[in-house]
Amino acid sequence: MEFETIPGVGEKTAAALSELDNAEEALRDGDVAALSNAPGITVGRAAAIARGAIRREHDDPGGFLATDRATELYRDALELVQSRTVTNYANRRLETLFPTGSASRIEEVRAFARDALEHEPDPEVLDALSGVEPLSEPPTVRVRERCIATADAERYADAKSTFPELSIEVVEDARGIAELARSYSTVVVLDETFAGIDVAGDVRVLPDAADRIDELVPERLLNFFAENRETLQAAAAVHDAANLDPACDTDALEDALSRLSDDGTIVGDDELTRLTNAVSDLDAAVSTAESVANDRLRDVIRERDVTIEGTDFLSLVEQGARVDSLLGRELEDEFDGALAAAREHFVESLGLVGSEAAFAEQIFPENPSFPLEHDEAAVGRLRTELKAGRDRRAAKLKAELASDLQTLRDPVETLVGDALELDVKLAVSRFARDFDCVFPEFTGAAGEGEPGSFAIEGGRSPLLDVPFEDVDPVDYDVAGVTLLSGVNSGGKTSTLDLVGLIVVLAHMGLPVPADSVTLSRFSELHYYAKSQGTLDAGAFESTLRDFANLTDGAADRLVLVDELESITEPGASAKIIAGILEELAEQGAAAVFVSHLAGGIREASDVSVAVDGIEAVGLENGELVVNRSPVKDHLARSTPELIVEKLAGENDTTFYSRLLEKF
Numbered sequence: 001m002e003f004e005t006i007p008g009v010g011e012k013t014a015a016a017l018s019e020l021d022n023a024e025e026a027l028r029d030g031d032v033a034a035l036s037n038a039p040g041i042t043v044g045r046a047a048a049i050a051r052g053a054i055r056r057e058h059d060d061p062g063g064f065l066a067t068d069r070a071t072e073l074y075r076d077a078l079e080l081v082q083s084r085t086v087t088n089y090a091n092r093r094l095e096t097l098f099p100t101g102s103a104s105r106i107e108e109v110r111a112f113a114r115d116a117l118e119h120e121p122d123p124e125v126l127d128a129l130s131g132v133e134p135l136s137e138p139p140t141v142r143v144r145e146r147c148i149a150t151a152d153a154e155r156y157a158d159a160k161s162t163f164p165e166l167s168i169e170v171v172e173d174a175r176g177i178a179e180l181a182r183s184y185s186t187v188v189v190l191d192e193t194f195a196g197i198d199v200a201g202d203v204r205v206l207p208d209a210a211d212r213i214d215e216l217v218p219e220r221l222l223n224f225f226a227e228n229r230e231t232l233q234a235a236a237a238v239h240d241a242a243n244l245d246p247a248c249d250t251d252a253l254e255d256a257l258s259r260l261s262d263d264g265t266i267v268g269d270d271e272l273t274r275l276t277n278a279v280s281d282l283d284a285a286v287s288t289a290e291s292v293a294n295d296r297l298r299d300v301i302r303e304r305d306v307t308i309e310g311t312d313f314l315s316l317v318e319q320g321a322r323v324d325s326l327l328g329r330e331l332e333d334e335f336d337g338a339l340a341a342a343r344e345h346f347v348e349s350l351g352l353v354g355s356e357a358a359f360a361e362q363i364f365p366e367n368p369s370f371p372l373e374h375d376e377a378a379v380g381r382l383r384t385e386l387k388a389g390r391d392r393r394a395a396k397l398k399a400e401l402a403s404d405l406q407t408l409r410d411p412v413e414t415l416v417g418d419a420l421e422l423d424v425k426l427a428v429s430r431f432a433r434d435f436d437c438v439f440p441e442f443t444g445a446a447g448e449g450e451p452g453s454f455a456i457e458g459g460r461s462p463l464l465d466v467p468f469e470d471v472d473p474v475d476y477d478v479a480g481v482t483l484l485s486g487v488n489s490g491g492k493t494s495t496l497d498l499v500g501l502i503v504v505l506a507h508m509g510l511p512v513p514a515d516s517v518t519l520s521r522f523s524e525l526h527y528y529a530k531s532q533g534t535l536d537a538g539a540f541e542s543t544l545r546d547f548a549n550l551t552d553g554a555a556d557r558l559v560l561v562d563e564l565e566s567i568t569e570p571g572a573s574a575k576i577i578a579g580i581l582e583e584l585a586e587q588g589a590a591a592v593f594v595s596h597l598a599g600g601i602r603e604a605s606d607v608s609v610a611v612d613g614i615e616a617v618g619l620e621n622g623e624l625v626v627n628r629s630p631v632k633d634h635l636a637r638s639t640p641e642l643i644v645e646k647l648a649g650e651n652d653t654t655f656y657s658r659l660l661e662k663f
């Protein structure tokens with residue numbers, strides 16, 4: 001794949017991506033976790049690359065989020081879904097959802113989201129998901145008992161990269177191989193020319209060794225499964241709890257994992273355990289067996305009256321107090337008993353069988369002495385035999401287990417991938433359920449024939465500073481350009497936010513928090529938040545330039561502007577807003593301008609501008625009671641007007657009634 005054709009991907013990033021085994025698949029799946037494994041690619045960058053790949057596929061020029069406030073709303077919208085993921089993977093994967101004007105991309109995500117909504121967010125599934133993460137490759141471990149041998153320089157270099165776990169040795173002739181066979185329990189020779197070689201030890205000539213990695217280095221597969229055990233078990237549990245069809249036989253997986261320890265060695269085999277313990281307990285068993293014999297002899301000697309003849313006594317004195325012969329003669333039976341007890345204890349405590357058990361006689365020979373002595377060389381020979389038996393057994397079991405796991409290697413990728421993908425879907429499903437969302441209906445591309453429009457019924461923003469259950473539903477529809485007037489704190493900004501949020505979610509392909517929504521497909525969202533105060537001349541000029549650009553070719557855009565009047569003095573503001581509105585209306589754009597100057601703007605405008613109003617239905621205990629849904633074609637009365645009206649009604653003074661007439 002030509003990675004550089006992805007928007008935002010340059011030469012360096014393309015080179016980093018080509019280091020991945022599965023970059024194309026990761027790009028196709030939006031697998032941010034896999035993409036971020038490329039050298040120097042952060043998770044954020046990986047998400048941007050995935051978005052770039054999606055844009056390229058859907059011919060999307062980007063730029064939907066045309067202003068800072070629009071981007072902020074997108075981040076808020078995304079966070080609403082991301083906060084409902086369990087895994088880090090799903091959290092990052094959601095970053096590949098973004099608002100776009102591309103109909104095919106929107107439809108693609110809608111199909112995904114529709115499927116997502118079918119999934120019940122069962123707590124048991126969510127709990128199991130907490131143990132799932134993308135599969136990881138364990139670090140390479142050295143395997144010391146096997147080596148690869150070759151006389152060929154090229155094969156040597158290939159083998160080094162194919163078998164990083166093994167020593168790769170250069171040999172010149174059969175003698176070299178024979179030497180290796182003395183140090184390694186298995187030698188794999190890569191060169192055909194050595195076929196039929198006759199040297200002692202386990203020497204195999206395998207020119208096709210590179211195709212038999214799992215057989216020659218079963219540790220690689222075993223370590224992979226050992227390293228990912230928890231994730232695999234959790235992924236299996238997710239499938240079980242969610243009633244999903246698993247990609248592999250999860251019972252077989254569980255059985256294979258139960259035969260594997262966390263460090264990739266085999267567990268649960270009695271024979272291997274016996275041999276492993278025998279090797280490690282060998283020295284201790286020798287000394288305990290000696291103690292058994294010595295304790296026995298000591299007791300016997302202590303209780304025994306020994307009659308010693310003069311010649312013996314003389315010989316003893318002359319030999320320098322050697323008692324062995326005396327022991328042999330006087331205590332022969334007792335010594336034999338003690339020796340037998342030592343040997344029996346030794347064999348039993350180590351569980352030795354067959355030829356191993358026969359070593360007891362070599363280790364404790366019939367050589368009467370006190371204390372009893374053992375033959376260290378014989379212990380060494382038994383140790384070698386036990387180790388060889390242990391390694392043979394382990395190798396056989398590893399090979400058997402590796403061959404069972406081999407068939408599971410690819411399916412477990414799917415098993416874990418499906419579990420992680422379920423987390424993405426459940427997050428969307430939970431978001432939709434938590435905020436009573438519906439899929440919006442698109443009426444077509446904005447600006448084609450008619451100006452862009454939206455119609456929201458029962459919209460409730462989860463981003464408000466009140467608990468979601470206390471949010472009043474808002475109905476609002478706009479076609480073309482509209483001014484939105486209303487009382488202070490009536491909810492004008494909140495309405496713009498609601499419109500922005502619904503438009504962003506809809507263009508991401510996600511369901512929206514409302515009873516029903518129809519809208520045009522826009523190509524860009526320009527949302528200008530309320531300015532924090534009057535701008536200085538420079539800032540004012542640059543804002544004016546922004547709006548000049550905005551009015552050019554605006555037919556397929558949605559423009560939301562909050563109290564633009566605050567950038568400069570009210571009189572000038574009304575004229576400027578009127579001018580911008582005229583341009584936008586002429587271009588066929590859709591726009592909502594929140595303003596307290598709606599009346600003045602309408603007067604300053606050469607074309608008729610629609611004005612909607614968020615109306616106070618009255619004052620209750622000094623608090624405004626507001627109808628949050630804007631009333632169409634209605635200039636809302638301002639808060640001061642309402643208060644003057646209230647005072648006029650309550651007082652006889654003419655001041656208030658005269659003041660009221662001025663509104």
Ligand SMILES: Nc1ncnc2c1ncn2[C@@H]1O[C@H](COP(=O)(O)OP(=O)(O)OP(=O)(O)O)[C@@H](O)[C@H]1O
Nearest residue numbers: 465466470471472487488489490491492493494628
């Ligand atoms: N739909 C709603 N349901 C419940 N509470 C709401 C709703 N809309 C707004 N509010 C409450 O009203 C407060 C004020 O809303 P908002 O800031 O949108 O008003 P405003 O008309 O823009 O005010 P101002 O004229 O001062 O700019 C919000 O902080 C929120 O607590």
